[in-house]
Amino acid sequence: MSTVGLQLRELREKAGFSLRKAAVAIDIDVAILSKMERGERKFSKELVVKLADLYKTNSDKLVIDYLSEKVLYELGDEEFGLEALKVAEKQLIYKKINTHG
Amino acid sequence: MSTVGLQLRELREKAGFSLRKAAVAIDIDVAILSKMERGERKFSKELVVKLADLYKTNSDKLVIDYLSEKVLYELGDEEFGLEALKVAEKQLIYKKINTHG
DNA sequence: AATGCTTTTGACAATATTAGTCAACACATA
DNA sequence: TATGTGTTGACTAATATTGTCAAAAGCATT
Numbered sequence: 564m565s566t567v568g569l570q571l572r573e574l575r576e577k578a579g580f581s582l583r584k585a586a587v588a589i590d591i592d593v594a595i596l597s598k599m600e601r602g603e604r605k606f607s608k609e610l611v612v613k614l615a616d617l618y619k620t621n622s623d624k625l626v627i628d629y630l631s632e633k634v635l636y637e638l639g640d641e642e643f644g645l646e647a648l649k650v651a652e653k654q655l656i657y658k659k660i661n662t663h664g
Numbered sequence: 665m666s667t668v669g670l671q672l673r674e675l676r677e678k679a680g681f682s683l684r685k686a687a688v689a690i691d692i693d694v695a696i697l698s699k700m701e702r703g704e705r706k707f708s709k710e711l712v713v714k715l716a717d718l719y720k721t722n723s724d725k726l727v728i729d730y731l732s733e734k735v736l737y738e739l740g741d742e743e744f745g746l747e748a749l750k751v752a753e754k755q756l757i758y759k760k761i762n763t764h765g
Numbered sequence: 766a767a768t769g770c771t772t773t774t775g776a777c778a779a780t781a782t783t784a785g786t787c788a789a790c791a792c793a794t795a
Numbered sequence: 796t797a798t799g800t801g802t803t804g805a806c807t808a809a810t811a812t813t814g815t816c817a818a819a820a821g822c823a824t825t
Contacts, residue, residue: 581770581771581772582771582772582773583770583771583772591814592814592815592816593772593773594772594773594774594775594814594815594816595813595814595815597772597773597774598773598774601773603773603774604812604813605812605813608742623744626744627744627747627748627751628748628751630739630742630744630745630748631748631749631751631752631755633738633748634735634738634739634748634749634752635752635755635756637734637735637738638731638735638752638756641731643724643727643728643731644731644756645753645756645757645760646728647728647729647731647732647734647735648732648735648749648752648753648756649753650728650729650732651732651735651736651739651749652746652749652750652753654732654736655736655739655745655746655749656746659746682799682800682801683800683801683802684799684800684801692785693785693786693787694801694802695785695786695787695801695802695803695804696784696785696786698801698802698803699802699803702802704803705783705784706783706784708784
């Protein structure tokens, strides 16, 4: 269940693009796009953004979901996954406070 | 700055193992262990646990830190990293509630 | 049925990434 | 010198990811 894939598929259909047209527009093989939408292959962030642009949609939420999926994939069904996420969050917040930019 | 690496280095020294002895004990090349402790190479979870065992330490916190580092590495300096972590957390919690085990 | 479009599938090659091996180096100390 | 410490870089091997292609399958329409 790749929510990014499903979301992008819906967006594509609403925007009236066939799989082929969309694939050509962002310069990838149609087979890859097909697989990505169905969660059989991973997206790259670049492609997510390109597709969002193509469909005239803001990409922020899609990117966030994309990253979230990536993180969850990395964690697998790890026993301490939740704890790890909380630690990671703390680190990020700490970093955010103590950096310029 | 790999906290897992530093933690394991301290633990090793406190446990009185030389790099070579520890590497032999867990059956890896000493060069790899050296690099891992200094954050030049990634650990695997298996090695973290093996080392914790060798040093007679509970591995839970180390594993959590290991996973956290892995996640943060994946996110890089992504603008929406924090948001992604929060989404991932929600997913995990949701999953935890709705599964047996 | 035949055409023309769609999407899916699998096989394969090309690339990139990661992991493992080894020898040499530098430093300290007995 | 000889022994033990940790570090470094070059190299190979193993794995994973990505890209390419052709064929197949689905679905309307003519």
